[in-house]
Amino acid sequence: MANAESKLSLVAPPGATPHANSEATPSCWSCGEMRAHHFCGSCGKVQPPSPVDYFAFFGFPRKLDLDTSALEKEFYALSRKLHPDVFGQAADKERSWSLEQSSRLNDAYRTLKDPIKRTEYLLKLEGVELEEQSKQATEQARASGDLKKQVVPPDLLEEVFELNMHLEELRTQKKLGEDDPALLEEIGKAKLSLEEKHDALLNELKAEWEKWDQLADGATNSASDSNRRKILDKMVDVLNRRNYVWNLVRDVNEAIE
C-alpha cells in the first residue's frame, strides 16, 4: 500500500491506545519488515491492531471533506482481506487479530462514512468534549453567579419548544381518534422550515470542513493555533444547532406517520 509510510508517522491520539505496549514496534511480527496497519507490506501477514485513529486506519489524512466512494472501496477491499473466514487455518493469534481488525474496520467505516459522525469524531480526536464543556460552563456560572451562556440560540430553543408542544397535541389527538387539519398543516410548515434550516446548517458545516482541510494541508499559514480553535468551536456550534433541528425533524416524522 503506497501510503503505508505516511500512516506510520501519524501519532495516535491520547487515550486511543488500549494496546499501546504490544503495538509499540513498527515492524512486522512475522518477518520484521516495516509493517502496515492491517497487513505487512512485505510478507502479507495480518498484523495486530495498531493504535491509530480511524482516519489513519484507512490511510486517510485527518480531513473532513472525505471521498466517501474511495472510503467504501477501501472498506470492502479490507473487509474481504480481513474476514475471519480467511484465517480459518491460520495461527490463533492471527485469527484473533483478524477478528479485532475486522471489528475496528466496521467501527471506523461507520464513523467516517457519516458526515456528522465523522465531524464529531474529529472533534473528539482534537480533544473537544461537548458534554465536558457544558458541565464546565455550568460550574463557572455557579461560581460567578452569572448566567450560563447557552450554546443553542434562544430563538431556536423557542421554536423547538413550540413545535414540541404542537407535536404533543397531535399525539394526544391521534390517541383520541380526532383530526385537526389546521394543526397538521402548521406542523407540516414547521417541518419544511426545519428541513431548510438543516440543509443550511450542513452547508455551514461544510464551509468549516473546507477551512479545516486547508489548515490540514498547510495551505493557510496564518496563526494556526487560534485559527484551528476557531474552526473547531464553530463546528461544535453548528453541530449543536443541527442536533436540535435533526431530532425535531425525526420527531415530526414519527408523529405525522
Place this chain on the structure above:
Amino acid sequence: MSYSDKVIDHYNNPRNVGSMDKKDSDVGTGLVGAPECGDVMKLQIKVNPQTNVIEDAKFKTFGCGSAIASSSLATEWVKGKTIDEALAIKNTEIVKELALPPVKIHCSVLAEDAIRAAIGDWRKKQESVKPETVQAAQ
C-alpha cells in the same frame, strides 16, 4: 440502561408540570437545551417579591426520562426556597438523589441551568419593574 426507581417515579408522576404567564412580573422563565441530545426544558418560578421566596414552580420538558425527572425534582426542590437558596442547588445533588448514571449527568446539568435561567429572567424583570430597588446580582 435501566432507570432508577426515583427516575421512574418522577417520569410516571411528574410534579408541577405546566406553565405560568411568562409576562407576569413575578414569574421567571428559563428555557434551556442540552446540545448532546436535543432535549429542551422550560422551568418557571413564581417569586414573592417581598420575601424573595419561590412560591410556585412549573416545568415542561421534552426529552428523556432522566431529563424529565431532573426537572421535576428541580421544581420540587426550589419551591419554598429563597432565590439564594435555590441558586445553591447543584447538579450533583440531583445526580445523587436520582441515582443518574454518568451518561445522564447532562440532564442534571440542564436542570441546574434551567433554575439559574429562570432566576436570571426573574431578576431582569425586577430591575426593569423597580429600577430603584436594584440590588447587586449576588
